[in-house]
Amino acid sequence: MTYQISFRNEGEMPDLPVSSGTTLYNTTGTWRYVRPVYRNKTSPCNVACPAGEDIAQYLGLVAKGKYQEARLRILEENPFPGVCGRVCPHPCESECNRAELGGSISIHMVERFLADLAGGAPVQRLPSNAPAGATVAIVGSGPAGLSCAYQLARRGYPVTVFEAWDDLGGTMRLGIPAYRLPRHVLDAEIAAIARLGVEMCTGRRLGDNLSTADLRAFSAVFLAVGQQKSRALEVAGEDAQGVVAGLDFLRRVNLGMPVEVGARVAVVGGGNTAMDAARAALRLGAQTVTVLYRRSRYEMPAIAEEVQEAQDEGICFEFLTTPVRVLTEDGAIRGLQCVRMQLGAPDGTGRRRPEPLAGSEYTLNVDVLIPALGQEADLAFLEHWAGGGLAQTLSMANGLLETDAAAQSSQTGIFVGGDSATGFGTVAHAVGSGKRAALAIDRYLHGEDLNGFPALDQHVHAAPRDLDPAVVRFADLNLAYFEELPRPEPKQRPAIERKRDFAEVTDGLDEQQVQQEAHRCFSCGTCNGCDTCWLYCPDVSISRVDHSDYQVNYDYCKGCGICAQECPRRAIVMEEELKWKK
Amino acid sequence: MSYDVSESELLASGHVACPGCGAPMAVRYALKALGENTVLIVVASCWSIIAGPFPYTAAQVPLLHTLFATGGSVASGVKAGLEARGLQDTTVLTLAGDGGTFDIGIQALSAAVERNEDFIYMCYDNEAYMNTGIQRSSATPWGAWTTTTPVKHPKDQPKKDMVAIMAAHRIPYTATATIAYPEDLIRKVQKAKSIRGSKFLHVLAPCPSGWKSEPSQSVLLSRLAVESCIFPLYEVEHGEEYRITVWPKARVPVQKYLRLQGRFAHLRDEDIGRIQENVDDEWQKLVTRSDRAKAPGNVDQAF
Ligand SMILES: Cc1cc2nc3c(=O)[nH]c(=O)nc-3n(C[C@H](O)[C@H](O)[C@H](O)COP(=O)(O)OP(=O)(O)OC[C@H]3O[C@@H](n4cnc5c(N)ncnc54)[C@H](O)[C@@H]3O)c2cc1C
Ligand code: SF4
Numbered sequence: 075m076t077y078q079i080s081f082r083n084e085g086e087m088p089d090l091p092v093s094s095g096t097t098l099y100n101t102t103g104t105w106r107y108v109r110p111v112y113r114n115k116t117s118p119c120n121v122a123c124p125a126g127e128d129i130a131q132y133l134g135l136v137a138k139g140k141y142q143e144a145r146l147r148i149l150e151e152n153p154f155p156g157v158c159g160r161v162c163p164h165p166c167e168s169e170c171n172r173a174e175l176g177g178s179i180s181i182h183m184v185e186r187f188l189a190d191l192a193g194g195a196p197v198q199r200l201p202s203n204a205p206a207g208a209t210v211a212i213v214g215s216g217p218a219g220l221s222c223a224y225q226l227a228r229r230g231y232p233v234t235v236f237e238a239w240d241d242l243g244g245t246m247r248l249g250i251p252a253y254r255l256p257r258h259v260l261d262a263e264i265a266a267i268a269r270l271g272v273e274m275c276t277g278r279r280l281g282d283n284l285s286t287a288d289l290r291a292f293s294a295v296f297l298a299v300g301q302q303k304s305r306a307l308e309v310a311g312e313d314a315q316g317v318v319a320g321l322d323f324l325r326r327v328n329l330g331m332p333v334e335v336g337a338r339v340a341v342v343g344g345g346n347t348a349m350d351a352a353r354a355a356l357r358l359g360a361q362t363v364t365v366l367y368r369r370s371r372y373e374m375p376a377i378a379e380e381v382q383e384a385q386d387e388g389i390c391f392e393f394l395t396t397p398v399r400v401l402t403e404d405g406a407i408r409g410l411q412c413v414r415m416q417l418g419a420p421d422g423t424g425r426r427r428p429e430p431l432a433g434s435e436y437t438l439n440v441d442v443l444i445p446a447l448g449q450e451a452d453l454a455f456l457e458h459w460a461g462g463g464l465a466q467t468l469s470m471a472n473g474l475l476e477t478d479a480a481a482q483s484s485q486t487g488i489f490v491g492g493d494s495a496t497g498f499g500t501v502a503h504a505v506g507s508g509k510r511a512a513l514a515i516d517r518y519l520h521g522e523d524l525n526g527f528p529a530l531d532q533h534v535h536a537a538p539r540d541l542d543p544a545v546v547r548f549a550d551l552n553l554a555y556f557e558e559l560p561r562p563e564p565k566q567r568p569a570i571e572r573k574r575d576f577a578e579v580t581d582g583l584d585e586q587q588v589q590q591e592a593h594r595c596f597s598c599g600t601c602n603g604c605d606t607c608w609l610y611c612p613d614v615s616i617s618r619v620d621h622s623d624y625q626v627n628y629d630y631c632k633g634c635g636i637c638a639q640e641c642p643r644r645a646i647v648m649e650e651e652l653k654w655k656k
Numbered sequence: 657m658s659y660d661v662s663e664s665e666l667l668a669s670g671h672v673a674c675p676g677c678g679a680p681m682a683v684r685y686a687l688k689a690l691g692e693n694t695v696l697i698v699v700a701s702c703w704s705i706i707a708g709p710f711p712y713t714a715a716q717v718p719l720l721h722t723l724f725a726t727g728g729s730v731a732s733g734v735k736a737g738l739e740a741r742g743l744q745d746t747t748v749l750t751l752a753g754d755g756g757t758f759d760i761g762i763q764a765l766s767a768a769v770e771r772n773e774d775f776i777y778m779c780y781d782n783e784a785y786m787n788t789g790i791q792r793s794s795a796t797p798w799g800a801w802t803t804t805t806p807v808k809h810p811k812d813q814p815k816k817d818m819v820a821i822m823a824a825h826r827i828p829y830t831a832t833a834t835i836a837y838p839e840d841l842i843r844k845v846q847k848a849k850s851i852r853g854s855k856f857l858h859v860l861a862p863c864p865s866g867w868k869s870e871p872s873q874s875v876l877l878s879r880l881a882v883e884s885c886i887f888p889l890y891e892v893e894h895g896e897e898y899r900i901t902v903w904p905k906a907r908v909p910v911q912k913y914l915r916l917q918g919r920f921a922h923l924r925d926e927d928i929g930r931i932q933e934n935v936d937d938e939w940q941k942l943v944t945r946s947d948r949a950k951a952p953g954n955v956d957q958a959f
């Protein structure tokens with residue numbers, strides 16, 4: 075279309091100088107030496123999510139009321155939004171830019187809201203991609219194993235999961251108590267994975283009634299056996315009756331087996347297992363529960379909220395103390411001898427090393443002692459490994475199975491992940507690890523190269539969006555567009571009531587609060603159709619359809635850069651024209 | 657977030673304003689507010705160029721180019737002509753720069769509004785004669801560099817208070833607006849349209865060439881002018897009722913606004929201090945004069 079008007083002679087010209095066309099004839103785009111380009115960038119929350127969720131995008135969908143789309147978007151990456159929405163320590167929120175203006179977005183609560191929606195569509199299968207005859211065995215039904223099974227089954231692979239216990243879910247079921255993670259939530263999410271056709275074989279323990287020879291029948295194997303061994307207290311008398319390791323204690327509680335707690339319970343340790351054991355013991359009727367920790371509260375590895383909740387429920391904390399001997403009577407525990415500690419010089423982890431204070435020993439009356447000093451991988455099955463038709467055993471690194479960025483072990487075709495290989499220690503990390511293995515196995519079974527996976531501390535995406543890897547930080551945002559707004563806090567059942575049972579402690583947010591969060595989100599780096607660029611373009615050079623599909627008309631854009639400067643979330647970059655001319 | 661702004665687009669691309677110019681933005685928003693039934697009178701100014709050469713026009717409504725001194729009189733005549741043809745509803749919008757308003761056009765403007773002619777006069781103020789080569793006008797602020805007020809002798813007179821002059825005519829509606837606040841601008845134009853008689857809009861429109869500022873920062877500067885209270889957004893009805901329409905979210909020091917512009921680069925800290933004092937005084941006066949009902953608590957503090 076031409077906008078040019080030409081008069082061939084004077085006669086064709088009007089008597090008065092009247093315009094007969096628009097300035098569209100004048101393609102002012104030729105003036106430009108930089109051009110605006112729509113390019114979504116990465117949000118800090120997306121980078122921080124170990125399960126690789128596309129938070130910025132799904133919060134945008136929530137803001138538009140598209141709950142099911144948002145839910146499916148999470149499910150692309152993580153089959154456990156209901157679990158993670160409850161128990162994940164949400165590193166995404168620690169990185170959230172909103173923290174500086176009213177409090178970080180309650181991302182996990184939005185995730186939980188979406189997961190809990192009734193009538194959700196089942197997760198979509200992807201077009202089958204599996205080479206004929208390829209089969210995959212997965213050992214361990216924790217979040218790593220199930221995430222791997224899920225991603226492979228969606229891609230059409232026949233997958234068999236072997237689990238030592240009779241119940242599926244790994245530490246999500248055996249470790250985390252129901253007052254933090256109601257079992258119907260976990261059951262529903264596992265059932266959705268099973269519905270994809272994953273074969274679940276429970277009661278099969280590798281090294282026991284499952285052999286490496288059995289695994290040889292599969293084209294690829296993923297080992298995700300977690301960390302099931304409690305670290306020992308290493309003091310005299312710890313094999314007395316009434317001393318029960320934290321993991322064993324929780325496993326019994328969680329599987330509904332009978333447990334004796336007595337009146338006075340002492341828990342040793344400062345991590346999540348200690349908190350869960352203490353709070354579970356309280357719920358089973360213990361009169362006093364005391365947590366002993368050898369450093370100060372400041373150094374506790376447990377999630378801060380959990381420590382607070384435990385304290386609210388009446389759990390006592392004794393810091394800077396450690397047991398030195400279990401006092402016994404007829405083979406049963408009667409008390410605990412402890413010594414006070416003081417913090418000395420920083421150790422290898424940067425935390426100050428606790429040292430015993432001479433002469434500060436004291437005794438505590440205790441009926442049940444629960445050491446919860448941390449977990450280790452139980453890799454006993456490796457002893458029989460090489461015999462099962464495999465040439466050599468798997469290599470270890472720092473007490474864990476050795477892994478590379480593509481989740482490969484030291485043996486071709488054997489992939490490893492989750493806590494038994496990475497040791498990261500959260501459900502979300504395990505989900506990410508299982509997904510990484512699934513993507514690697516998919517490539518392996520197609521005979522493709524396994525290079526190019528991001529490092530283990532970076533996260534993988536099953537359905538990546540086209541994003542510039544540059545991360546949008548708080549200082550990058552255009553703050554003129556945002557106001558301080560408070561973060562809604564969920565309701566909790568009163569401590570006095572909740573400490574009597576295993577019903578869920580924390581409520582979800584209601585729809586209005588979830589909307590508030592989705593609207594409070596800056597959508598860092600991701601265009602959310604706010605129209606700001608369209609509105610301010612002095613050259614009327616930006617078009618869009620219904621708040622999406624923004625396009626710059628390069629015939630007229632002069633490259634002033636106002637759109638990029640004003641975009642509240644930095645979804646536009648200015649690029650040199652020379653680069654585009656090439 | 658989304659804006660309450662009409663989809664109608666009566667300004668065409670291809671106009672010849674410099675990149676990042678505020679003037680076409682002001683007109684784009686005004687035309688969104690007024691719609692097609694509008695006649696534009698363009699007084700000699702940047703817009704005489706921006707609108708494009710014969711036989712083209714950037715405005716999709718009738719546009720009449722006229723002389724520097726005639727913004728008020730031509731509008732009066734055009735309005736009378738429209739009324740004679742029975743076109744009562746057609747809005748006449750005069751578009752003039754600060755030179756054509758504060759200096760050369762003030763006589764005809766004063767006369768027209770004194771007669772309370774039914775038209776909107778929109779002055780897009782870029783604070784100097786820009787397209788002729790950045791000569792000072794009576795709208796140029798104190799301390800600014802222009803080619804006729806060089807760095808050795810920057811402008812030594814304060815900016816003329818044009819809104820006060822218009823308010824003193826007791827016309828039905830006078831208001832300030834600026835391009836960083838399109839919704840406010842559009843609302844004011846619509847309000848002006850709904851009132852019979854003379855309406856005056858004073859629109860601050862950054863000029864990257866004359867302000868020696870980044871083209872990309874025109875909206876930012878316009879916003880900072882408001883947030884620093886150098887250019888408050890308010891309206892005056894019948895010369896009496898003052899109302900602040902956009903309260904600064906958080907008052908910023910004038911320095912933030914001034915230091916982004918090369919035309920103020922020579923200012924010493926004490927000069928900026930003087931400007932700040934003056935701005936604080938004027939803002940206090942405005943706040944006192946205006947309906948304070950809607951004043952948020954935190955904006956009164958001075959720097
Ligand atoms: C008490 C406790 C509380 C926790 N709380 C949280 C929390 O709030 N939030 C959070 O994010 N993380 C929490 N974690 C950590 C989280 O549960 C783990 O990081 C995560 O479950 C690891 O997943 P995984 O799949 O690697 O291993 P696991 O979940 O441990 O699953 C491993 C599975 O492999 C099975 N298995 C082991 N050996 C064999 C074998 N030889 N043959 C067959 N099957 C075998 C196990 O029975 C188990 O089912 C907690 C952990 C504990 C112990
Ligand atoms: S504001 Fe939204 S997009 Fe930005 S970091 Fe927080 S949750 Fe992510």
Ligand code: SF4
Nearest residue numbers: 601604605606607641
């Ligand atoms: S200004 Fe708004 S609409 Fe434009 S790119 Fe940025 S987020 Fe998208």
Ligand code: SF4
Nearest residue numbers: 611631632634635637
């Ligand atoms: S605001 Fe308009 S003219 Fe300026 S760079 Fe963006 S698209 Fe181009």
